[in-house]
Amino acid sequence: MTHLPRGAPGAALSSPVSTRPTAAREVTPDTPLQALDLSWRERDLPESERTRHVHRLHPYLGKFVPQLVEVFLRKYWSPGQTVLDPFCGSGTTLMQANELGVHATGYDISAFNVLLCRAKTARYDLSLVRREALDILDKTRQAEPAEMHQGGVWDTASPGLARAPAPETDNVYLRSWYAPAALRQLLTYRRLLDAGDYTYRDLLRVILSRSARSARMAPHYELDFPRAPQTAPYWCYKHSRQCHPTSNALKFLRRYTIDTLERIAQFDAVRSEATVAVHHANVLHAPLAPVDGVITSPPYVGLIDYHEQHAYAYELLGLQDRRDEEIGPAAGGSSQTARRRYQEEMAKVFRRIAEVMPRGGRMIVVANDRAGLYGEIAALAGVDVEGVVTRHVDRRTGMRGSTFYESVFVWRAP
Template sequence: MSKQHSSLTHEEKRVIEYYSNHIPTRPHEVTPETPLEHLNLNWTEKDLPERERTKHVHRLHPYLGKFIPQIVEIFLRKYFKEGETVYDPFCGSGTTLVEANVLGIHAIGCDIAAFNCLLTRVKTQEYDVDLMRKEVLDIVSKTEERVQPFLFDLHSWEDEFEDTDNEYLRMWYAPQARKELLIYRSMIPNYQYQDLLKVILSRSARSARLTTHFDLDFPKSPQTEPYYCYKHSRICYPTQEALKFLKRYSLDTIHRIQQYSRIRSKARSIVIWGDSRKAALPCFIGGVITSPPYVGLIDYHEQHRYAYELLGLPVKSEDELGAAFKGNSQSAKEIYKQGITEVFTHAGDYMKSGGRLVIIVHDRDDLYADIAAQCGFEVEDTVRRHVNRRTGRRSHEFFEEVFVWRKK
């Protein structure tokens, strides 16, 4: 056993060794008759390369804490039929809704974070591809035109575009980058696909912040001086401009939307901004596929702070379940467990008897053991999978569980 598995338990190492001798599951081969015990979700990089895990619109914008689309596809194929409705009460970046649409399955997503809902709507929207391409290229071209005359005199356009009251934007962006972002933002109302342009702006703003190249996920303070970059093994300099990112992500976005448009179906995708403990669903559902937040791990509003500041989105971080700022004390865990129970109980009210609730979660604190009974589900099975191919500061390996619960 290699050193990379040294932090795992003996049982976890045994599972890895067992599945290494079995062919990983190919999602498109799964049917309703596929036994759960035959599923091997322990893909290697060769089995499931990064380009497949982030195919088409799944990488329209970085998002921490999302599950891979292949897991969603497998359980959609196993438990849902074309024309049925799947619900994700923690829709996040929209993975469940995107995959459901490809298979002709209607989907409803709910999330407390306004940016998550914006991103999910953008991914699942049906576009006039020619118009989309025209608008994306036009706004970035007009941004460049308006930037050029002022590159050597940034103060001359401060009054027109500067967001003087926004301390975050002034702190985290160099003057040129900030002004390029604000020029782009000022023109968004002139176009039809405004939400898509907002996502391009947000993605560019994430990259244009005054932070080190190796700490885009969790920057603590602005980086204003040259620094040694562990990512590039050399001295790097803080980003001064945003236009290069606007150009790069505009082309990438066009490509990804075009890819998804070729495979999407006419199935409905509904996104609800609200608290999934009480949000009213527009119809009954066939079941649930979701990956809930973990206790004390991620602040889902804070990870996209730049988007909330630039776009003026409303913030409901206090209503996040398991937010990092709430900690992981025993009290925090109990509050989290109660919240998750309420979410699934509420979802169960819209489900028919026999419907499945599929939960992908790293239950490191064993909090889900008694939630099923409390919210009216019976535990049907649990599938464990090895997660070992993440990068950056969150690259440690672990096991996560796929709980399959059945509505009584």
């Protein structure tokens, strides 16, 4: 039996009555909402399950757990119906829906997130994508100065890297966050990608972005939002030892090429024929097609900058920056005014979606509503509140320790 502490959000509306957390794949349309216990512990839902196949194609801060999506798809959706995620982020809803034969539509204001969702959900000719990914990797290697080829080893301490010519870019961000050799390798890959005749360009751009993220001169314990380039050896809190700033991107390009190919093959084995459409658009204004319901985890007010966390990708890939259109932007803070605006904009999003949904269709909205903003959002949106499932999240990743309550709001379109 899970006991909810006093004051846990949603405790008054519903509380789990099961003796063990719900196994997502056992949920059926008949499973009562009140019986759902979504407070999975590590042993109930190990990291390998939460990050299986393309769910971990690229780091992304602010994902929700795919099994959470699975629970509600199994309860409220049938294969062939459509789910909308108006804030699709890294695409968790879209991939999970596809696995269950549910058509999915996603919107996101961040060009990088849209690129990532498209790369994750695209259909691949597995032998062609393999040939392309290995081809560009090989050409990037071959473009390296001759001393780098000896023994086929690219060692971070290699003197060849230190003697690398200055990178050919004026971009201040790239010049300050990368060692010369790492930047040269990333720019070579990008040049090959721009000039080459590759079919799966989005996937190659994701491999490049993931490598660029790891190759930044960022302390290992600050990879989400590093404050300043780390140009000298430093004490690493994550690894409890002295670490050196990265000077090599090729090792990451190689590692992530292999990992990416494995992950898309794993997803290919479980995916369905259901469609996935991803729109780079502001969901406050974008035209919306009819859907059966919504599963989403919206941005929260003043919390995460969804553009800044992938600044390296925007700089390297030249993506369009639309951070001014984020709802509840981190830069806008969480003042009373910011909260009110956030509530009004969120309500507008859900009101617009309700117009393209069947009456009584479900909207599942996941939020760590620490400021208690969602009761008012539901009222402003005019949705019917069916219940709230509260789940305890206790997880540690790197230096980010996290234990908090997350609310799953179950609303019905009026």
